[in-house]
Amino acid sequence: MKRHTVVVEGNLAFRMQRVVAAQAGDHGLDVTTVPLLAARLAGGFSRPADHATLVPIVARALAEVTFAEIEKVKARPGMARAVLSSLERVWAADIPFDIPPYPSARLSDLGRIEAYLREHLPTGILLPRDLRDRALERIAHARVVVGPLHLHRLVSVDPLWRPLIEALASLVELTWDAPGTRDRKWFPGTVLGAALHPPSI
Template sequence: MLSTIVVPNRNSWRHCRAKAALGGKHGLKLLTIDQLAARLAGGFLQPIDPEHLATAVKESIGLGLGELDAIKTLPGFQRAAANSLSKAWSAGLSLENEAKAAIDPATRTRLEALALLEREVLARLPKNELTPNDLVARALGRIGFARVLFGPIEVQGRTEMSPVWRPLLAALARVTEVAWVAEARRVPPWLTEMDVKTLERAPERPARRAISCASPRHEILEAMRWARSLLAKGIGAHEIAIATASPAGWDDHVLALAATANIPIHFIHGRAALDSAEGQLAAALAEVLLRGFPQRYSPP
């Protein structure tokens, strides 16, 4: 049976794909909300690719950008500008309309500069990549095809959804079954205004234990001991997770101690190619292909 799960990010997409494969589920689509909007909008339309957005911002810096001219050459401006545009689009804002509606002169000047940057960026993006507002508008025009394209829809792994996507979610709920799988998460209050079924469960209350550690390496050592103790009790490896808000600072210690403990660790956020012997070999080969072998001068 055809059905669709709306996931929040790529890691969730991988998890749901593996779970569906193990369960032998056929006819299941896994999409982010922007991919769902693009699919419903039709044609070859796509959400804006972050790399294309960064390139378009970089190309626009050479032009006159009003108030932004004073800071456009500073380090980090390109990233900040791309993030600002993405956040404005996710909020469903039209920078041009916001600039016209601004009362304070300083605010209007700043918004006009951002609107100018937005126009220049959009002019340099591929024609089939649309902003969230445009994707939603086109998707709403084809909302009658939603049941055929997606079947019942489940929204998983979210505590919130950007304002720009909410009208699409409300329209989808009128033509097909839409469920918000909150589980133990908070249900956003605006969802009660829609014909969306919410699936909740009481939060788990696991036993907590705190260990004082002297360094990041010590933290990983204790985490490895904890994981090994669970494995010794017969708990499946797929049920054990070592998590932190930002794992990059611990990756090197995990790699070193995982090899020592003989526990294979899967990095859900990915690993650098140079962390493995194969990756280092590939990098060395690429260096030779790009630069050639070093030539030593031999005197006659």
């Protein structure tokens, strides 16, 4: 059995690829998402933090921490989910909080919440950047753990995960059947399908 991995995005694509693999008798196929791929490489029963885990901890952080900008609105309804949504955007863009001084009071507040999350997450659950960094530390195991890697119909890969994909390129075969016309010059593998021509702005 030869292990190979397909990365998808969304529950529907995940289920469809599992059905396709079952129908084809492809026992070596691992269907996953980018965060789950990082967790597999990170090992040690690591897993990405999900909404159900993060929202109550963010709510506790809002109640216990004093902030510069969001102090006056931190008790409003829905604030925990709104803050988590902002954090997820910053994580996806790979903007660090641990390099002082912070560029703005709002980013400083988000940085305090990230630090609180890191201290209070259950064992084995990691924030996205921590999960990526741990996966990069264990990238040497990629040939055995991941095998040839195919990105299936992902429109884009967030900047947060690109260093991991780029590191995998030196160890495993990378392909991507990429829909749309986004610029994918950063991708070190083979882009399948028609040539992409990003529109000029």
